[in-house]
Amino acid sequence: MKKSYLKLVRSSLRAIRHPHLRDRAWWRAISRPITDRRLWIPCRDTVASGLAIGMFFSLMPIPFQSVVAILLAMRFRANVPFAFAACWVSNPFTTPALLFGQCFLGNWLRDSLGVPMPHFLAQVQFHVPKVGMFNAASFVLGMMVSGVIAALLSYPLVHAFSALLPQHLPVRRLRKNKAGNANAA
Numbered sequence: 065m066k067k068s069y070l071k072l073v074r075s076s077l078r079a080i081r082h083p084h085l086r087d088r089a090w091w092r093a094i095s096r097p098i099t100d101r102r103l104w105i106p107c108r109d110t111v112a113s114g115l116a117i118g119m120f121f122s123l124m125p126i127p128f129q130s131v132v133a134i135l136l137a138m139r140f141r142a143n144v145p146f147a148f149a150a151c152w153v154s155n156p157f158t159t160p161a162l163l164f165g166q167c168f169l170g171n172w173l174r175d176s177l178g179v180p181m182p183h184f185l186a187q188v189q190f191h192v193p194k195v196g197m198f199n200a201a202s203f204v205l206g207m208m209v210s211g212v213i214a215a216l217l218s219y220p221l222v223h224a225f226s227a228l229l230p231q232h233l234p235v236r237r238l239r240k241n242k243a244g245n246a247n248a249a
Contacts, residue, residue: 073104073145103137103144107236112222114143118150120215123162124207125154150218162210167198170206179205 080099085091103110114137121133130151137147154162173179181201188200226233 069106069145076145077101077104097138098134098144100138103141105236106143106146106233108223108226108233109236110141110143111146111233112219112226113137113140114146115150115222116215116219117142118147119153119218120211121147122151122153123166123211123214125159125163129154153214163203164192166206166210167192167203168206169210170202170204171198173205173209174202181205 077099080095085095117136117140118130118133121129121136126132130148133147133151134144136142137144174181181204185201185204186199189197190199191197222233226235
């Protein structure tokens, strides 16, 4: 498993640094932050952060959700491949069930807890045949809550996996270099 992951990382980095793209200034500005090798090496903390970011954005029905997840993973120094891969939880086969579940979760939260939502969202209604009426407020609430729950569950699950199988997902300690700055080992 580790060999196939490293092969994927090497081929991805090679494609990003392709000689035909390397000479373009706009591509260097985009690709330089993503080619930082520390963002691609799997360790417990970076994988947990990357997976949490990816799981949150996998449940957001926005276009280019994987691009947003990659950019945030780069910003928060999380593992980029895991953030990207987690976005595939919502694929064309699972999206209808996820959207349906988010509508029901939002309806349940609004009915049982009385969560206030903006009035203009509550006015937008849509009818699902043989199921019932939903509104945009319930959908937005269900979408946000399910994304936060998925992110909060994935983070400790990665830490538990690392504790049970440390040979597959090691803990990397921070070390100081000669300049005194802390770098990932």
